[in-house]
Amino acid sequence: MVVSAHPEATRIGLEVLRRGGNAYDAAVAVQFALAVSLPAAGNIGGGGFVVYRGADGAVGALDFRETAPAKASRDMYLDKQGNVVADLSTRGHLAAGVPATVAGMWALHQKLGKLPWRELVQPAVDLAAKGLALTSKEAAGLNATKFITTEVQTGSRYEHADVSPQLHAEVKVPEFGHLPNAYERPGRPWQPGDTIRHRFLAATLARIRDQGRAGFYAGETARLLLAEMQRGHGLISQQDLDQYQPKWRTPLRGRYRQYEVISMPPPSSGGVALLQLLQMLEPYDLRRLGWHSADAVHLITEAERRVYADRATYLGDPDFGRVPVAQLLAPDYLKQRMAGVTAASAATPSAQVAAGAGLPGYEPDQTTHYSIVDAAGHAVSCTTTLNGGYGSKVVVAGAGFLLNNEMDDFSAKPGVPNMYGVIGGTANAIGPGKRMLSSMTPSIVTEKGRLRLVVGTPGGSTIITSVLQATLNVLDYRLDAQQAVAAPRLHHQWLPDHIDVEAGALTPAAEAELQRRGYKLNPRSAWGRIDLIERLPDGTLRGGADPRGDDTAAGY
Known part of the structure; x- marks a missing residue:
């Protein structure tokens, strides 16, 4: 496919x-x-x-x-x-x-x-x-x-x-x-x-x-x-x-529930951020809370604002400085970052959220994606x-x-x-011969040693959150590949301090509850073009081609 x-x-x-x-x-x-x-x-x-x-x-x-x-x-x-x-x-x-x-x-x-x-x-x-x-x-x-x-x-x-x-x-x-x-x-x-x-x-x-x-x-x-x-x-x-x-670099590998997630290391920020987000969210039963419910959106947003604050401070070209990847992905660190956040808590203003402390410092839209699986x-x-x-x-x-x-x-x-x-x-910072930081997040998910998902998207700073949502849509919310990429999306990147909202992403009740908790909602036109391949338990491949673009899935 x-x-x-x-x-x-x-x-x-x-x-x-x-x-x-x-x-x-x-x-x-x-x-x-x-x-x-x-x-x-x-x-x-x-x-x-x-x-x-x-x-x-x-x-x-x-x-x-x-x-x-x-x-x-x-x-x-x-x-x-x-x-x-x-x-x-x-x-x-x-x-x-x-x-x-x-x-x-x-x-x-x-x-x-x-x-x-x-x-x-x-x-x-x-x-x-x-x-x-x-x-x-x-x-x-x-x-x-x-x-x-x-x-x-x-x-x-x-x-x-x-x-x-x-x-x-x-x-x-x-x-x-x-x-x-x-x-x-x-x-x-x-x-x-x-x-x-x-x-x-x-x-x-x-x-x-x-x-x-x-x-x-x-x-x-x-x-x-x-x-x-x-x-x-x-x-x-x-x-x-x-x-x-x-x-050639060594990909990042992390766990989310029963799945292994394989993603891109620096100079992409995408893999680090995606694995941080998934580990931060693993303690919560997102499926029980419901797709884009106020409680689920609140938890995802609080994780996102902390991850993007870390991104701004610690991530860059690993050939030009030390990037504390292991520390950023340490379970104790991520648990500390989400301390005090519950499904019912209020929004944390981004002005009160900084990069995590105690880590070593760094020392000296339009994009496209494709997913392929062969026979x-x-x-x-x-x-x-x-x-x-x-x-x-x-x-x-x-x-x-x-x-x-x-x-x-x-x-x-x-x-x-x-x-x-x-x-x-x-x-x-700019430096001769240096690679600029990226949000690109090409990723592969396996389950019990077998291929489960191949996923990625364009979208600038929204890439990370779009890949996260498509992954959660399949793994937690049990949407099929096409439903997962077509579903309306949300995005928060620490600054500016608002949730970008695609049309249809939130019910009126969820909007009202999020605003009550202190969130600012920013309606936006559609973004990203997720291209996803899902491998079913019987080995069948199912493709998801984002309807926001001219994306096309084909297989035999």
Whole structure:
């Protein structure tokens, strides 16, 4: 079974499985297909994480998170007064971290793949060259997005405090404008059913097909990327491309009731946070309290606000400092964090909640996910991202791919929220070659040594809570896979101090009771696109494809 964010990507992944490829082969094919079919998040100009479990029960994790360029510096998004410059970390060339996706897919295939590399990339080449019809959601997304021109840089000037010796004088915040490329409107707004062809992207993918990693990080593609950096005053250099390496990491493993949960370690905060939340909630009978009852929502929210406070203080790139993972997951610590919280207690204002004490300090939206299980039982959970929708809005001229704006996932200044409203501190400060903290939470759940769930989602800071809710929906509330991903969601991230509420997530009685206890409710449009595979006791696979997007589940 394959569940991904676009029907074409799901189709391509399933064809790989039918041809005898394994789940890792299908993951590579799906990733490159999403780079064509889902430009808002699918990518070759971003990065991500893979958590996998082999048919023999062996587990692993691959970190292909972007890194800060060598010329990046801690205060590069601050003006001379020390204030964060609006938009500089989210749009334009300075927002881009070193792309990691191609290196990650190459590493995954070299270690675990079965079919020839070129056979896995070729379907994406064909998709880009022949074109594909836009869905209504993708047409709306393109119409709402303006891409940054690389021809003329205009915009407000400011004196930059600390970019790099080469850029110390003045840098421009680019204005939006259209660079002629596949995404430019055809003289009118895009309509569902319009065919969009990617001539330059097809050529780039063909180089990756023929040359592997070198087809992106060297040669013509690298030349085009570096030319784009020069035009837009970006920081990525050939040295950055040469030195980038994905990293194999040991996944985090924890218990929740009779289940084992396998998730991503730092520099993702997702695995730590998910395991903290599940352990905090295990003492409570959530099923008895009822789905989204006031008591259940209260307990989940109190756990979430404490976990996000810890995230802001302690989590960052483990290669640049000590991350106290074991202490954060210690049962006694988590019990202490929830001390005084009962099903009937009042809300705890976030102003009164800080990160847990006594731990060693750290020392020096738009995303997509796919879940795959093959016939042998290999399982892949992969979350990949450009960060914001369409990343930095920069299309590499002549190469046809979008650059990420992952630099916004660093803490530009301690205590100042990023684009998702998440607060960060010193542990996640910008540093050359450093990986920015992430909320991506690709996860796998087993029961009695057998695969139970493969789950993940996009959604920025809401990723962690969305994966939590989908997992609880299946394991505690006994919803099937499709019901679990479709159910309306709630979210709390410590700051700002309110519960985000999707339409239909709370009954009027639950709303009234939560408000009585002191909670502020914030109605929000739908978020996230959970892709989930559930393995039933008889071995049948059941897919859940989030109806909030064009997500599609298919199997045989």
